[in-house]
Amino acid sequence: MSGRTGSTTRPRDELRAGTADASSTPAGAEGLAGPEGSNVTRTVLSATDMSRVVSRMAHQVLEKTSGGDDVVLLGIPTRGVPLAQRLARRVEAVEGVILPVGSLDPTMYRDDLRLRGVRPLEVTEIPDCGVDGMVVVLVDDVLYSGRTVRAALDALSAYGRPRAVQLAVLVDRGHRELPIRADYVGKNMPTSRRESVAVRLREVDGADAVLIVSPDAP
Amino acid sequence: MNHLLSTADLKLDDALLVLDTADRMARVADAPVRKLPTLRGRTVVNLFFEDSTRTRTSFEVAAKRLSADVINFSARGSSVSKGESLKDTAQTLEAMGADAVVCRHPASGAPHRLASWVRGSVVNAGDGTHEHPTQALLDAFTIRRRLGRLDGLAVTIVGDVLHSRVARSNVWLLTTLGARVTVVAPPTLVPLGISGWPVEVSYDLDAVLPKTDVVMMLRVQRERMSAAFFPTEREYSRRYGLDADRAALMPEHALVMHPGPMVRGMEIASSVADSPRSTVVEQVANGVSVRMAVLYLLLGGSGAERESS
Numbered sequence: 001m002s003g004r005t006g007s008t009t010r011p012r013d014e015l016r017a018g019t020a021d022a023s024s025t026p027a028g029a030e031g032l033a034g035p036e037g038s039n040v041t042r043t044v045l046s047a048t049d050m051s052r053v054v055s056r057m058a059h060q061v062l063e064k065t066s067g068g069d070d071v072v073l074l075g076i077p078t079r080g081v082p083l084a085q086r087l088a089r090r091v092e093a094v095e096g097v098i099l100p101v102g103s104l105d106p107t108m109y110r111d112d113l114r115l116r117g118v119r120p121l122e123v124t125e126i127p128d129c130g131v132d133g134m135v136v137v138l139v140d141d142v143l144y145s146g147r148t149v150r151a152a153l154d155a156l157s158a159y160g161r162p163r164a165v166q167l168a169v170l171v172d173r174g175h176r177e178l179p180i181r182a183d184y185v186g187k188n189m190p191t192s193r194r195e196s197v198a199v200r201l202r203e204v205d206g207a208d209a210v211l212i213v214s215p216d217a218p
Numbered sequence: 219m220n221h222l223l224s225t226a227d228l229k230l231d232d233a234l235l236v237l238d239t240a241d242r243m244a245r246v247a248d249a250p251v252r253k254l255p256t257l258r259g260r261t262v263v264n265l266f267f268e269d270s271t272r273t274r275t276s277f278e279v280a281a282k283r284l285s286a287d288v289i290n291f292s293a294r295g296s297s298v299s300k301g302e303s304l305k306d307t308a309q310t311l312e313a314m315g316a317d318a319v320v321c322r323h324p325a326s327g328a329p330h331r332l333a334s335w336v337r338g339s340v341v342n343a344g345d346g347t348h349e350h351p352t353q354a355l356l357d358a359f360t361i362r363r364r365l366g367r368l369d370g371l372a373v374t375i376v377g378d379v380l381h382s383r384v385a386r387s388n389v390w391l392l393t394t395l396g397a398r399v400t401v402v403a404p405p406t407l408v409p410l411g412i413s414g415w416p417v418e419v420s421y422d423l424d425a426v427l428p429k430t431d432v433v434m435m436l437r438v439q440r441e442r443m444s445a446a447f448f449p450t451e452r453e454y455s456r457r458y459g460l461d462a463d464r465a466a467l468m469p470e471h472a473l474v475m476h477p478g479p480m481v482r483g484m485e486i487a488s489s490v491a492d493s494p495r496s497t498v499v500e501q502v503a504n505g506v507s508v509r510m511a512v513l514y515l516l517l518g519g520s521g522a523e524r525e526s527s
């Protein structure tokens with residue numbers, strides 16, 4: 001999958017939002033401005049902010065799960081996976097606990113497959129310990145409609161029965177369409193549906209940043 | 219991609235997308251729950267004018283793992299045996315709301331005609347002596363899983379190339395994927411137009427095997443042998459059969475493939491067919507993954523263009 005698909009807010013959650021246009025521009029902060037220069041890009045989290053946010057989330061995970069016992073981190077591709085790995089590294093640095101990290105692609109469980117074109121599948125990699133009886137923390141970059149998380153919950157049930165499932169997201173931008181909320185939120189970011197949120201990660205995009213792209217008022 | 223009719227018009231990107239998707243699908247087989255809700259509410263019709271339990275079952279399992287409804291429609295005992303034409307059958311399927319039709323037909327080109335008559339996607343599951351694209355895709359998938367790549371490999375296809383749709387589909391697909399294909403067959407079983415194919419032709423299996431990464435044995439299709447193409451089965455076996463001594467000529471890593479059903483002792487010796495370098499059983503399992511991938515890619519979306527390509 002090209003960087004294009006993930007370069008703005010999960011295009012997969014933009015089903016009814018009018019922000020899909022932004023996803024057609026190439027990656028890179030400057031590139032987000034359309035050919036007519038009609039988009040305004042604002043940096044919301046810098047690389048240092050982001051590192052601080054991930055640190056805080058790691059502490060919260062440790063606190064809420066009483067030291068990370070039986071915790072499995074499952075990233076939702078594409079950007080949830082490196083985020084899950086970062087969380088695990090931070091937890092290890094703080095507490096010396098090594099959390100198993102995997103990935104969970106919910107594509108096959110989505111309810112909007114028929115409304116959009118076919119999307120390429122991503123990797124699902126469940127750690128060897130499995131998910132039965134564990135506390136699974138789903139990790140994603142942006143929480144928006146909640147449909148990705150709903151699909152991920154379904155996908156997870158195909159692999160076992162966790163004791164509890166929690167959700168960690170770097171950005172919560174609101175506009176939920178389902179009764180889903182995150183247990184750990186890096187940054188609450190109220191947005192308009194016309195805007196889109198772009199999470200950039202070093203592992204995928206070469207640099208860390210969270211940007212808001214808003215179409216300029218005509 | 220609306221239909222899968224031939225590997226000749228499959229572009230490299232499309233072929234790789236199918237193989238990558240199949241790879242993800244194969245992981246589903248490892249999950250405790252092997253059923254996905256992806257194609258819930260979709261209908262797949264298996265329209266088989268020729269008997270083929272193996273291919274039909276493979277498509278059926280693939281569709282069911284994706285939660286599609288499956289209707290098996292075989293020509294025997296249906297209105298086709300009462301003289302109904304392919305077009306009438308197509309219209310019936312259309313009226314029943316088939317989202318995909320998996321078609322096996324003894325006439326080359328039948329699925330192409332069908333594709334122009336139905337709104338759903340058509341998957342060619344073997345048409346006459348023309349093509350069998352999902353078999354080629356599963357062969358390519360099997361090779362890639364075992365050897366890690368396809369680009370630059372030397373693949374040798376041995377046997378009844380004239381009647382083999384598997385051989386045709388494989389030649390186009392493997393070439394697209396960057397493999398070099400050599401065809402080895404008795405002169406009488408080499409198709410006339412082979413000079414136009416991107417392959418080398420040889421009549422000496424022993425000379426080709428040492429430079430071969432993958433050898434694909436074809437079935438000698440007794441049912442299509444209307445004339446004497448070779449003197450005796452014994453002679454065929456001696457010159458083109460793969461026995462243990464011949465298999466030993468191949469490099470250590472080389473694979474032996476067969477689309478099945480095998481005629482043991484004639485095309486392939488039992489010891490070779492059951493050896494660790496044989497992929498015959500894997501090919502069956504991989505067939506389900508590949509067919510799941512094809513059905514997902516054809517039916518998973520709105521039928522419009524793919525999201526990102």
